[in-house]
Amino acid sequence: MLKLYCAPNTIAVAAITALNEGVHWEPIRIDFEHGEQTRPDYLAVNPKGRVPALVTPEGVLTETGAILEYLGETALPSFVPVDPLHRARMREIMYYLGTTMHVNHAHKLRGHRWADQASSFADMTAKVPETMNASCAYLEPMVEGPYLMGPEPTLADFYLYAITRWLEGDGVDIGAFANLTAWQAVMETRASVRKARADGFVTG
Ligand SMILES: N[C@@H](CCC(=O)N[C@@H](CS)C(=O)NCC(=O)O)C(=O)O
Missing domain, CATH: 1.20.1050.10 (Glutathione S-transferase Yfyf (Class Pi); Chain A, domain 2)
Known part of the structure; x- marks a missing residue:
């Protein structure tokens, strides 16, 4: 199942709403208030320290545009x-x-x-x-x-x-x-x- 590292009201909402259009996925919430995006365990996922990051079976994908295009090609062609x-x-x-x-x-x-x-x-x-x-x-x-x-x-x-x-x-x-x-x-x-x-x- 796809997993998305995300936080409320961020650009991750683009991927969240697209995923909600028909993909089986799970959120992994990053707590910005406590600076979780800058912690080593998250930097190991996305060295840029930003959300979103999509965990695919083949690896982690970052950048909203790339994530949306990946979803478009794999699951949401319409x-x-x-x-x-x-x-x-x-x-x-x-x-x-x-x-x-x-x-x-x-x-x-x-x-x-x-x-x-x-x-x-x-x-x-x-x-x-x-x-x-x-x-x-x-x-x-x-x-x-x-x-x-x-x-x-x-x-x-x-x-x-x-x-x-x-x-x-x-x-x-x-x-x-x-x-x-x-x-x-x-x-x-x-x-x-x-x-x-x-x-x-x-x-x-
Ligand atoms: N170019 C990246 C930008 C991602 C980005 O800047 N995300 C912001 C939230 S809107 C973030 O994670 N900021 C955390 C920080 O600056 O510490 C994308 O489009 O995915």
């Missing part, structure tokens, strides 16, 4: 567009989420990754509402509805869902983005998302 251009478009969104929007968000509390001076941190935190707003403005016209790429969800929907859960805390009013608001409401109706909430992986 979330991967068949047409090559559509598949690449899905990846285009996923790469954007991983390399830009998630990184924008991380500047709020993880400034120490990029700077050492305490004076730099407040500046990075202050920029987050602007950069996350800009990410939403970029994505807004791309939402075809009801899901990101049209009538059916793709892997990118689960990725974006995890990130949009952070918007309120990042000072962004998703209500200002009609397409994203409608899309998020649809995501909330999915059984996979409801289960993630019921299991305490999504709060608020």
Whole structure:
């Protein structure tokens, strides 16, 4: 059975909700409040000290995009567009989420990754509402509805869902983005998302 090292309200929610779509899996909760992600036993699983990490029969896989694509190829093919251009478009969104929007968000509390001076941190935190707003403005016209790429969800929907859960805390009013608001409401109706909430992986 697949196992996922994960923590609530993190980017691991992308993998959690995708797994809930029909994979037999088990969570291994990492307690961020006690810094469990930095302990040697977890670093032996993922030397980056981050979640998620998926334990597959062949080994451990990290990076949300790679985990989602693995699930798409092994267990959840209906979330991967068949047409090559559509598949690449899905990846285009996923790469954007991983390399830009998630990184924008991380500047709020993880400034120490990029700077050492305490004076730099407040500046990075202050920029987050602007950069996350800009990410939403970029994505807004791309939402075809009801899901990101049209009538059916793709892997990118689960990725974006995890990130949009952070918007309120990042000072962004998703209500200002009609397409994203409608899309998020649809995501909330999915059984996979409801289960993630019921299991305490999504709060608020
Ligand atoms: N690029 C990685 C990033 C993973 C990541 O940054 N996870 C955060 C939670 S959202 C984490 O584990 N942070 C722990 C820490 O910084 O100590 C991915 O997409 O899986």
